[in-house]
Amino acid sequence: MKYVAIAAALSLGISSVALAQGKDWTFGDGETPEAWGAINAQYASCDIGKMQSPIDLTDPDAIGTLKLTTNFGEASGKLSLGEEKVQIDFDPGQNKGMMSGAKAFNLLQVHFHTPAEHAVNGQRYPMTAHFVHATSAGELGVLGVFFTEGDENDAIEELLDAHAQGNGTALSIDIDDMLPETIEVYRYMGSLTTPPCSEGVNWHVANVPVEASADQIAKLRGALGPTARSIQDRNGRLLVAPE
Numbered sequence: 001m002k003y004v005a006i007a008a009a010l011s012l013g014i015s016s017v018a019l020a021q022g023k024d025w026t027f028g029d030g031e032t033p034e035a036w037g038a039i040n041a042q043y044a045s046c047d048i049g050k051m052q053s054p055i056d057l058t059d060p061d062a063i064g065t066l067k068l069t070t071n072f073g074e075a076s077g078k079l080s081l082g083e084e085k086v087q088i089d090f091d092p093g094q095n096k097g098m099m100s101g102a103k104a105f106n107l108l109q110v111h112f113h114t115p116a117e118h119a120v121n122g123q124r125y126p127m128t129a130h131f132v133h134a135t136s137a138g139e140l141g142v143l144g145v146f147f148t149e150g151d152e153n154d155a156i157e158e159l160l161d162a163h164a165q166g167n168g169t170a171l172s173i174d175i176d177d178m179l180p181e182t183i184e185v186y187r188y189m190g191s192l193t194t195p196p197c198s199e200g201v202n203w204h205v206a207n208v209p210v211e212a213s214a215d216q217i218a219k220l221r222g223a224l225g226p227t228a229r230s231i232q233d234r235n236g237r238l239l240v241a242p243e
């Protein structure tokens with residue numbers, strides 16, 4: 001397990017290098033299998049992995065009592081833009097992160113997808129934020145939050161203001177504006193949803209969406225385009241739902 005986690009972290013590093021050199025894959029329509037392994041042999045896990053993400057968060061096996069706590073609040077970072085990518089890389093040393101049971105995950109970056117990648121009973125929300133974390137040993141943990149149309153979201157407004165200024169813009173946002181008031185999560189073991197689709201990712205997906213205005217979501221959709229991977233088979237994996 002530890003070996004898998006370290007391999008995942010190393011793969012993530014390789015992925016960052018690949019992105020910097022121009023990426024060789026794209027999202028599809030969100031339903032048809034992407035066959036990313038046919039593009040690049042390094043992406044074989046995307047097609048043959050048995051613990052891939054996203055999944056439909058339906059028919060959980062168990063109800064979890066394990067608590068997730070976060071230490072977020074105001075955080076500074078830099079905007080990282082690319083093809084199908086809107087991301088904030090948080091400045092290191094801010095001690096932001098989450099505790100999942102006894103595991104401490106340090107926050108690295110947040111990025112967005114339109115529509116959401118995970119589904120609930122086959123339905124997808126119009127947008128999701130993925131807060132990517134790693135433990136000090138390199139094990140990956142992601143917190144996914146769905147967005148639904150409603151009131152304007154202050155953090156998303158800060159993000160859009162920075163987006164208008166372009167790649168590398170420094171910004172500061174209150175991360176708690178992008179979280180439900182009480183965080184209760186689905187949990188399961190999955191993968192990165194983009195090549196190389198490394199497995200060993202501790203997925204946490206909040207069961208309650210947060211609001212952003214229809215205009216804000218439309219602007220992010222305009223910047224990202226369709227950026228949801230197709231739903232992957234659960235292959236008997238344990239899915240734990242919140243109480």
Ligand SMILES: [Zn+2]
Pocket residue numbers: 111112113130193
């Ligand atoms: Zn993501």
